Amino acid sequence: MEKLIITAALTGAEVTREQQPNLPITPDEIADAAFECAKAGASIVHVHGRYDDGTPTQDKEVYRQIINKVRERCDVIVQVSTGGAVGMTAQERLAPVTLKPEMATLSMGSVNFGNDVFMNHPDDMDIFATTMKDLGVKIEYEVFDTGMITTVNRWLKKGLITAPLHVDFVLGIPGAMAGTPEALMYMRSQLPAEASWTVAGIGAAQLPLATMAIILGGHVRVGFEDNVYYRKGELATSNAQLVERVVRISREHDRAVATPDEARKILGMPART
Secondary structure, three states: OOOEOEEEEOOOOOOOOOOOOOOOOOHHHHHHHHHHHHHHOOOEEEEOEEOOOOOEEOOHHHHHHHHHHHHHHOOOEEEEOOOOOOOOOHHHHHHHHHHOOOEEEEEOOOEEEOOEEEOOOHHHHHHHHHHHHHHOOEEEEEEOOHHHHHHHHHHHHHOOOOOOOEEEEEEOOOOOOOOOHHHHHHHHHOOOOOOEEEEEEOHHHHHHHHHHHHHHOOEEEEOOOOOOEEEOOEEOOOHHHHHHHHHHHHHHOOOOEOOHHHHHHHOOOOOOO
């Protein structure tokens, strides 16, 4: 079994300091959190931009600061979000990709998102995929329900996207697919051949789905974007605390954790320059 890639989703676009007092918001705070997670065992950090008052933003300059500050501190792979926040235009959401980060996410469809609707027109998705490919940015295909994994397979067959693919199953969003073992097993069964996968369980689904991924040979995403608690009623003290738990579980199952360079090799990415 290949080594485990752990992604730390540090901030997201929805979580507030009222919900999680330790949420990193500024570029310096995000970079510090990335460094702590890298020390704990994460090889990828998934980042969303925020203004200093906590407002979500896809401002290119905010992302530039985040990427540069993270790279100054550690070798972790910086994965930028193109999901942004609900209501942002496609042009806004794509802006950070022009910085040529090592990696970026691409949501493979529209989805009900709590009380909101996350819109992703197929034409915009095509532009996102083409832009990332042209700029040499490794894509993580985010899927929230079965229709999105079907879209991944259809696009692969049509040549709109190319292998090797890395897919992130985001399970447990209200309005999308449930964060259950059955859901994960079904999504895994629909993967195209030789694709790698990770799972991001939302809320209470984070720990059981992470454990399943470790056992099944997948990879794991944890962090405040998806879950602010360490256990029921107990807020996590940091993103790194959530990473540390996954590392312990993986080692108990005799599965080694990937370094950033090992993760790059597993994902078919070039070495960091």
